[in-house]
Each structure stands twice: as structure tokens, then as C-alpha cells.
Amino acid sequence: MAAPSIGLLEFDEVVERFDPVLGLEVHVELSTATKMFCGCANEFGGEPNSRVCPTCLGLPGSLPVTNRAAVESAIRIGLALNCQIATWCRFARKNYYYPDMPKNFQISQYDEPIAVNGHLDLELADGTVVEVGIERAHMEEDTGKSLHVGGATGRIHGADYSLLDYNRAGVPLIEIVTKPITGTGARAPEVARAYVAALRDLLRALDVSDVRMEQGSLRCDANISLMPRGAAVFGTRTETKNVNSLRSVERAIRFEMRRQGAVLAAGGTVVQETRHFDESAGATSPGRRKETAEDYRYFPEPDLVPLAPSSDWVESLRGTLPELPWQRRKRIQAGWNLTDAELRDLINAGALDLIAATVDAGAPPAEARSWWVSYLAQKANAQGTELADLPITPAQLAQVIAMVAEGKLTSALARQVVDGVLAGEGAPAQVVEARGLRVVADDSALAAAVDQALAANPDIADKIRGGKVAAAGKIVGDVMRATKGQADAKRVQQLVLERCRT
Numbered sequence: 361m362a363a364p365s366i367g368l369l370e371f372d373e374v375v376e377r378f379d380p381v382l383g384l385e386v387h388v389e390l391s392t393a394t395k396m397f398c399g400c401a402n403e404f405g406g407e408p409n410s411r412v413c414p415t416c417l418g419l420p421g422s423l424p425v426t427n428r429a430a431v432e433s434a435i436r437i438g439l440a441l442n443c444q445i446a447t448w449c450r451f452a453r454k455n456y457y458y459p460d461m462p463k464n465f466q467i468s469q470y471d472e473p474i475a476v477n478g479h480l481d482l483e484l485a486d487g488t489v490v491e492v493g494i495e496r497a498h499m500e501e502d503t504g505k506s507l508h509v510g511g512a513t514g515r516i517h518g519a520d521y522s523l524l525d526y527n528r529a530g531v532p533l534i535e536i537v538t539k540p541i542t543g544t545g546a547r548a549p550e551v552a553r554a555y556v557a558a559l560r561d562l563l564r565a566l567d568v569s570d571v572r573m574e575q576g577s578l579r580c581d582a583n584i585s586l587m588p589r590g591a592a593v594f595g596t597r598t599e600t601k602n603v604n605s606l607r608s609v610e611r612a613i614r615f616e617m618r619r620q621g622a623v624l625a626a627g628g629t630v631v632q633e634t635r636h637f638d639e640s641a642g643a644t645s646p647g648r649r650k651e652t653a654e655d656y657r658y659f660p661e662p663d664l665v666p667l668a669p670s671s672d673w674v675e676s677l678r679g680t681l682p683e684l685p686w687q688r689r690k691r692i693q694a695g696w697n698l699t700d701a702e703l704r705d706l707i708n709a710g711a712l713d714l715i716a717a718t719v720d721a722g723a724p725p726a727e728a729r730s731w732w733v734s735y736l737a738q739k740a741n742a743q744g745t746e747l748a749d750l751p752i753t754p755a756q757l758a759q760v761i762a763m764v765a766e767g768k769l770t771s772a773l774a775r776q777v778v779d780g781v782l783a784g785e786g787a788p789a790q791v792v793e794a795r796g797l798r799v800v801a802d803d804s805a806l807a808a809a810v811d812q813a814l815a816a817n818p819d820i821a822d823k824i825r826g827g828k829v830a831a832a833g834k835i836v837g838d839v840m841r842a843t844k845g846q847a848d849a850k851r852v853q854q855l856v857l858e859r860c861r862t
């Protein structure tokens with residue numbers, strides 16, 4: 361039975377008539393050595409069902425043991441999100457049947473999460489700061505993966521059969537849940553994207569996960585509802601599951617706002633359900649009707665002892681927190697003497713980390729910045745790619761900058777070296793060698809080129825001899841051309857003047 365087709369309301373009209381309320385649930389897979397409750401290796405991919413044991417397969421008689429490193433990561437994440445860390449908490453069983461979950465329940469946390477009541481501040485592209493409240497961060501285990509074979513979409517509908525891979529079953533997960541995010545209006549899609557980006561940066565700085573959205577180690581469930589402008593009661597929400605890129609988070613929220621807006625504007629009611637986002641269509645489609653917490657029959661996990669982190673342990677973990685992204689940005693801004701707007705431009709251009717890494721590799725900040733925001737930004741733009749995806753590393757760029765400082769390259773040659781690296785010709789030193797791009801520092805070779813240029817332009821040579829120093833520019837230009845830009849123009853100028861004096 362085909363669903364009745366529902367139109368989309370224009371986005372402007374949606375935000376004129378309704379206030380959106382966002383709620384974001386992000387699942388992050390921890391990069392611990394082993395799984396949450398057993399000793400199986402926690403690695404992405406691998407031969408299907410090669411990293412399994414009786415515990416993560418839920419075989420009779422097996423017992424889980426909590427992974428201490430995963431708890432430490434959970435506490436560190438909670439602290440970095442300004443949460444209170446529970447002094448006592450428990451795991452709970454979330455009961456439901458799904459083929460990729462062989463135990464028929466998931467060990468999670470329910471009413472006693474490890475971390476509650478924090479916040480994360482985001483900065484939008486124009487500098488607006490939004491404080492997002494964090495309701496909770498709790499620990500759980502991941503499920504296995506189903507592979508639906510034979511259908512066109514990879515979804516279960518239309519598939520001939522399904523395969524199951526339990527390598528991921530039992531991988532430690534932290535689920536981070538925001539409080540309802542209100543008052544964002546037309547910026548709701550942008551706020552959702554900025555939140556996931558800020559959280560990803562934070563988790564990367566904490567070094568608790570490889571946060572690869574495309575591999576599913578960071579997954580976002582995006583909840584959104586609309587209520588009439590000025591209303592006090594939230595509308596019915598939908599939850600778009602497992603959105604796997606920042607861009608898709610923004611698009612999925614925007615689509616859902618327009619779809620729900622159309623339903624409500626036509627006098628209909630929004631169905632509480634999970635939805636899927638189809639990247640190619642740019643649209644969400646209905647999944648299952650959303651269960652309520654009661655449906656899962658949660659109860660405290662009887663096979664695990666409660667968790668009671670001592671304040672000493674928590675404080676020692678607080679001491680392990682690295683410099684967090686916003687602290688780092690402040691330090692960089694002060695160190696490089698940037699205005700707020702300059703800093704924001706670097707962040708929006710995706711250049712900040714690249715410049716910082718180039719500086720860490722030994723380059724002066726001003727030069728590192730100039731390369732990334734001008735020459736390399738033009739290259740990225742021309743190729744329609746992100747700066748970070750250009751095939752040159754900050755370390756390689758720092759080598760080029762060092763060669764210029766040592767006088768081995770002129771800036772024109774340096775650009776040619778960078779071009780060579782971008783073209784896949786190897787490291788800077790290899791490009792210099794292969795393309796023969798060294799500065800001609802040999803005075804006798806330069807002098808010969810200067811003499812040749814003077815001999816070819818006797819009238820100009822006479823002018824210079826007669827005291828018209830400005831006329832030397834033409835000779836310098838000829839020498840630079842003759843040496844294919846490999847001469848130091850200043851030295852050429854000196855030689856021209858010297859030779860015209862004698």
C-alpha cells in the first residue's frame with residue numbers, strides 16, 4: 361500500500377508558523393582495545409564473525425565483565441561535557457528482539473546513567489554562540505550488523521536473504537542525549553550540524569573514538585518536532601535514525617521540518633515514528649512506529665555489579681583531560697594575534713587545524729596561514745574539494761616553507777614544488793630534485809646570464825650606466841625568464857648594477 365503523498369511546506373513558511381524543537385542522540389563507538397563486556401578485539405571490519413565469543417554471542421552460561429577502560433572513557437566524556445558524574449549507577453537490560461542482537465536484550469543504562477546534566481557550547485558560522493544542554497551520557501553495547509542481500513537499496517525490503525555479522529556486537533558505545541533545543545527557529549538545521557561537529561571535535565580531542573561517521577563510529581539520531589509559534593507544549597517528534605554525515609544531519613532536519621510543516625498546515629497530525637534519511641533522494645521515509653520506554657521492559661542488569669566511581673578516580677580522570685577544542689582555539693587566537701572574525705574565517709574555511717599542524721611542524725604562523733588561505737585555498741576551490749582533502753600534508757608544506765627560509769627556493773619555485781606535491785610527484789625534496797627547481801645560487805652562472813641580457817639590450821645597458829637604476833628591472837626580468845625563475849631576483853639586481861658600474 362503506497363503512503364499518501366504529502367507535500368513539503370516552503371522552509372520560510374515553516375519557520376514563520378512553527379517553532380522547531382530539536383533533540384539529538386549521538387552514539388559513539390569507543391576505540392578501546394576490547395569490547396564492553398568481553399575480551400574480544402574491538403576493531404572495525406574484519407572477516408565476519410571472527411571477533412566473537414560466548415559472551416558477545418549471548419550463549420547460555422556466559423557472563424559479562426565491565427571494561428574498565430570503557431568506563432574511564434565514559435567518565436572523561438561526561439567531564440568534558442560539564443556533566444555531573446554519578447557516584448553510583450547501574451546497567452540495565454533493554455529487552456527487544458532483533459536478529460543482530462543475539463542475546464535478545466541490550467545491556468544499556470536506563471534511569472541511572474553515568475553522566476547527567478551538562479552542556480556543550482557551539483559557535484555557528486557567523487559567530488553566534490548556542491549553549492546546548494546535555495541531558496545524559498550513558499554506556500551501552502553496540503549490536504551486530506545485518507547485511508541484506510539481493511535488494512536494490514541494501515534495506516530489508518526486497519532482499520532475498522540476510523546475513524549477520526556479530527563482530528560489532530558488544531562494542532562499547534556511549535550515547536549522548538541533548539536536552540530539548542528550543543528557540544533556534546530557521547537555524548535549527550545549522551544548529552544540529554554544528555552540534556554534531558562540535559561533539560565530534562571534542563571526542564577526537566579526548567582520543568576516545570576515531571569518530572568516523574562514514575564507518576558508523578559516530579552516528580546521529582535526529583529528533584525534531586514543530587509547535588505553533590509561541591506554543592508551550594512540544595509537538596509530536598520524529599526520530600531520523602543513523603544519519604551518517606554532517607551534511608546529512610542538516611539536510612534531514614530541514615526536510616523533516618518541511619514535511620511536518622506540510623502535515624500540520626493541512627490539519628493533520630505527525631506520527632511518532634523512526635525515519636530513515638535517503639542521501640540520494642534528500643528525503644526521509646517512515647521506519648517503525650516509535651516504541652515507548654515501557655515497551656522495553658527495562659530492569660537492572662542482574663549479571664553486573666553496580667558501578668560506583670570514587671571521587672578520587674573521577675578527579676584523576678579529570679586530570680587526564682587534554683586541551684579541549686575551545687581552549688585550543690583561544691590559545692591559537694592569542695598566539696597568532698587573530699581577531700574573532702579572522703579566527704572564525706579560518707575555522708569556517710577548515711584551515712585552522714591545518715595551519716596549526718603546519719606551525720607544529722616548524723613553520724612560522726604567518727606563512728603557514730598565508731599558504732593555506734590563499735594559494736592552497738585557490739587550489740582546493742578549483743578542484744571543488746576541501747582543504748583537508750588536498751594531497752599535501754602540513755608537514756610537507758612546512759618543509760617547503762623551510763626551503764624558502766633557507767634560500768633554497770624562491771616563492772615562485774615554492775609554488776611549483778607545492779604543485780608537484782599536489783600532482784602526486786612525491787615529497788617536496790623529490791619534486792625539487794625531479795623538476796630541477798633549486799635556486800641558481802652560483803654567481804658565475806648568474807653573471808653569465810646577466811652579461812647575456814645586457815649584451816642583448818645595449819640601449820638599456822647604456823641607460824643603467826648613465827645612472828637610470830630603474831631601467832635594471834627589464835634586465836632582471838630577462839634573467840629571471842632565462843633561468844626559469846630559479847634565480848634570486850635580489851641577487852640578480854645587485855649583479856646587474858655591479859656589472860654596469862665597472
Ligand SMILES: [Zn+2]
Nearest residue numbers: 398400413416
Ligand atoms: Zn566477545
